[in-house]
Amino acid sequence: METAIVAGGCFWCTEAVFRDVIGVSGVESGYIGGSVPDPTYRAVCSGQTGHAEAIKVEFDPAVISYAEILDVFLGTHDPTQLNRQGNDVGTQYRSAIFPLDDAQRAEAEAAIARANADHGGRVVTTIEGPAPWYPAEEYHQEYWEGEGQRNPYCLATIPPKLMKLRKSFQNKVRQD
Numbered sequence: 001m002e003t004a005i006v007a008g009g010c011f012w013c014t015e016a017v018f019r020d021v022i023g024v025s026g027v028e029s030g031y032i033g034g035s036v037p038d039p040t041y042r043a044v045c046s047g048q049t050g051h052a053e054a055i056k057v058e059f060d061p062a063v064i065s066y067a068e069i070l071d072v073f074l075g076t077h078d079p080t081q082l083n084r085q086g087n088d089v090g091t092q093y094r095s096a097i098f099p100l101d102d103a104q105r106a107e108a109e110a111a112i113a114r115a116n117a118d119h120g121g122r123v124v125t126t127i128e129g130p131a132p133w134y135p136a137e138e139y140h141q142e143y144w145e146g147e148g149q150r151n152p153y154c155l156a157t158i159p160p161k162l163m164k165l166r167k168s169f170q171n172k173v174r175q176d
Helices: 011-018 041-045 066-075 102-118 152-168
Strands: 002-008 024-032 052-059 095-097 133-135
Touching: 002 011, 002 066, 011 024, 011 052, 011 066, 011 152, 052 066, 066 102, 066 152, 095 102
Parallel strands: none
Antiparallel strands: 002 052, 002 095, 024 052, 024 133
């Protein structure tokens, strides 16, 4: 198994997307890229800690490559919006990739170049790190599968992302 860490706005939304990707065995919501140790959701949402809401994706590289994980990531959120995704505004909602080694950094650079070709050079996704990972509070984990399906924000935001996943990455989506 390998690990990818990405931030693309609300972690509930990116977690929901990657739970449907073939080869992904686990997704954890959390915080990365800030200056405060052991941040809380409330602190991160204030925009004062420097952390991004992010997800840690565990995947089988024999089934889906790190490059493909990044393509799904960049293809299911708007990588051209600086410090926002939809109504979520602030550095905590930035689009960022947190490579864990030099090979992942090179893949991240290549993925951003591919996305820039698709978006006319307007991609603002950053490559950051290394940085400590902090898991989000338990009630944020698997949020879409539980509380999220009753949350109006999630109901407005997540289904369009899942539709984009199914349309753009048909061969990477679980059919169960």
